[in-house]
Amino acid sequence: MNNQYVIGVDFGSDSVRALVVNAQTGEAVGTHVHEYTRWKQGLYCDPATSQFRQHPLDYLEGLTATITGALAQAPADIRQQVVGISIDTTGSTPCAVDETGLPLALRPDFAENPNGMFILWKDHTANAEAEEINNLAHHWDTDYTKYVGGIYSSEWFWAKMLRTLRVDETIRAHAFSWIEHCDWISAVLTGNTNPLTLKRSRCAAGHKALWHSEFGGLPSNEFLTRLDPLLSGLRDRLFTDTHTSDQSMGHLSPEWAEKLGLSTNVVIGVGAFDAHMGAIGAEIEPYAFVRIIGTSTCDILMAPNEEIGHRLIRGICGQVDGSVAPGMLGLEAGQSAFGDVYAWFARLITGPVRELLGQEAADAMNQQLIPYLSVQAAKLPVTKNDVIALDWINGRRTPDANHTLKAAIAGLNLGTDASKVFKALVEATAFGSRSIVDRFLDEGVPIKKVIAIGGVAKKSPFVMQTLADVLNKPIQVASADQACALGAAMCASVAAGVHPTMEAAQHAMGSGFDAVYTPQPDKVAVYETLYAKYLKLGSFVEKEL
Structure with a gap:
């Protein structure tokens, strides 16, 4: 042929x-x-x-x-x-x-x-x-x-x-x-x-x-x-x-x-939508949790209709027969801001530089800032008394959409520097992810593996390791640099009759995985305490502010 x-x-x-x-x-x-x-x-x-x-x-x-x-x-x-x-x-x-x-x-x-x-x-x-x-x-x-x-x-x-x-x-x-x-x-x-x-x-x-x-x-x-x-x-x-x-x-x-x-x-x-085709490109399978991590996140689960179709999952972005692959129930969740949280912090720091020293200086600093903060934050210990932040800087998509919510940072003192705040923001995005995983589990939807795609997944080891520690689950990163476009190509191959099913297209065209982030047990235990504080802070902000 x-x-x-x-x-x-x-x-x-x-x-x-x-x-x-x-x-x-x-x-x-x-x-x-x-x-x-x-x-x-x-x-x-x-x-x-x-x-x-x-x-x-x-x-x-x-x-x-x-x-x-x-x-x-x-x-x-x-x-x-x-x-x-x-x-x-x-x-x-x-x-x-x-x-x-x-x-x-x-x-x-x-x-x-x-x-x-x-x-x-x-x-x-x-x-x-x-x-x-x-x-x-x-x-x-x-x-x-x-x-x-x-x-x-x-x-x-x-x-x-x-x-x-x-x-x-x-x-x-x-x-x-x-x-x-x-x-x-x-x-x-x-x-x-x-x-x-x-x-x-x-x-x-x-x-x-x-x-x-x-x-x-x-x-x-x-x-x-x-x-x-x-x-x-x-x-x-x-x-x-x-x-x-x-x-x-x-x-x-x-x-x-x-x-x-x-x-x-x-x-x-x-x-x-990009997340659904991206999940196909990431070789999604039943009960795999695929995270498309960029400026925001979209999370996709796929499950057999006969096993999950009778459940109504609270607070997610929908459950749709065939939204990912025909014959399967596609479930969507996500965060309204993920990489956007880090980008906001970078703008906060470089804004005065731009105004005082000019655009060229600000651009040079901006290119180095997030990688530098990531290295510095990775050196910090994880303790039960660390700064806590909320990831709702663009509202909350799931669980339980509320786009009027605002973010917050708590636990600051005179010794808090930029790397500690950045660490708290990264942890906040991971805690927001954990709340989504917990909602699926609480609603009776098992998660058998976690797969990540997108710019953050490919470029930010510190973010991905923090996410693995907070979720307490290994995270596989898909090899494809452009998993959404690859998933769209897989869909095109089925629509054009080259492959009979999405699964067949994935098997023939998939590119596998090139990294795995494994939870670090010493940090997992501390993050359980910090996550509880995240939930408590979130409850206060949502009810009182």
């Missing part, structure tokens, strides 16, 4: 990357990364109000740049052997579209309107709307939040949509429908962006849009109208059916085939 190639495209928070992979062997033959131009300039965002928007042009430019750039690294004849492309994105990242599926920001009259752009996952401007959804759902005949942990989040589809319709009359007048980033960018490649006919992701719909077969799809029009009359009738302009990522969305359109130098025979797979 001639070799066949697939392309996985991974849209992250700051950049997009494409990976060209041999579908028979998993060998990567080309890759390219593109940073979003407008996002990098901070356009359309206001961190002080938790507004984070991304222009669709950043996505389109990135799609072209990464695929053509990755193909340029590969031998020329490989273009004729590419059979599939699949895409993952962050989420929930919805956008208002017109009748053709065009994001409103791509129209001249909305080109600079942030409300016509994609609303990034970490945008928390809809906290009040999320609370309204929860209050109504918990008093409705059907609790539409039952399959998303019982708490709807401001990071998700309906809250963001409702907030935008309320605050922007011009969007309200022109928004025919709404679409997730993973659905739209995949549909763009097929040439069919009609919001009424394009295939919607089961992963996105189930975890973020309250879709479930038990409900006949999305929440009822009666529920949505009671929530706000602005939503009346919108259900009919969205979707009823959803599709798993082993399925084909269509074929590459002539326009994009010419632009990318590929054949119109290339299959475009149904899209999904």
Whole structure:
């Protein structure tokens, strides 16, 4: 058999990357990364109000740049052997579209309107709307939040949509429908962006849009109208059916085939969120806990429906049949900030340097700061009287979403220096991770192994060792530098018919693991005490502040 190639495209928070992979062997033959131009300039965002928007042009430019750039690294004849492309994105990242599926920001009259752009996952401007959804759902005949942990989040589809319709009359007048980033960018490649006919992701719909077969799809029009009359009738302009990522969305359109130098025979797979495809790329198996660790974390578990499907897991980001692999229940959790906690601390320290000594000095310091603090923090003893911090600097995603929460640091004295505070922040992110693991275990979901992927997992031994000590579990780090893009490529190989199942694609294309962090017994015992203090501090902050 001639070799066949697939392309996985991974849209992250700051950049997009494409990976060209041999579908028979998993060998990567080309890759390219593109940073979003407008996002990098901070356009359309206001961190002080938790507004984070991304222009669709950043996505389109990135799609072209990464695929053509990755193909340029590969031998020329490989273009004729590419059979599939699949895409993952962050989420929930919805956008208002017109009748053709065009994001409103791509129209001249909305080109600079942030409300016509994609609303990034970490945008928390809809906290009040999320609370309204929860209050109504918990008093409705059907609790539409039952399959998303019982708490709807401001990071998700309906809250963001409702907030935008309320605050922007011009969007309200022109928004025919709404679409997730993973659905739209995949549909763009097929040439069919009609919001009424394009295939919607089961992963996105189930975890973020309250879709479930038990409900006949999305929440009822009666529920949505009671929530706000602005939503009346919108259900009919969205979707009823959803599709798993082993399925084909269509074929590459002539326009994009010419632009990318590929054949119109290339299959475009149904899209999904980055964490779920990343879990596939990390060779997830039943009851493996996969942590995608970057600016935030997404945690993915997969379990047989017949064993876990009858349970309703409290306070997570949803349990969805087929959101990872068909026939398996996908369970999602995560932290709203992980690497972002460390980045905040770096900005706190380097900000005055920038103002006093200039940008060049600040940039030089910033490059060295986190590695330096990691080395210094690793030398510190772990004692029961150490500084304690909370990781809620961007609110809490799970367990029990609450994005109005703030972080705190306790136990400071005149001897506390930067390395001790940094150590406490790293431990805080590990304690937040522990609370997620404990919730799964408390709800009767076993965790048989822990797998980590993402930038922090690959680059920060101190962080990973601390995490292993706090979880008291070994952590395997996947070898793949771009596990999400590799997982997308695996999905493309199944959608294109190269492999019959996700498991078969993982077996053929997986790259294994290159590091294992084993708990240190002397630190495990101390961390039990510090974790108890973390929980006590968190309870105080949540109730009293």
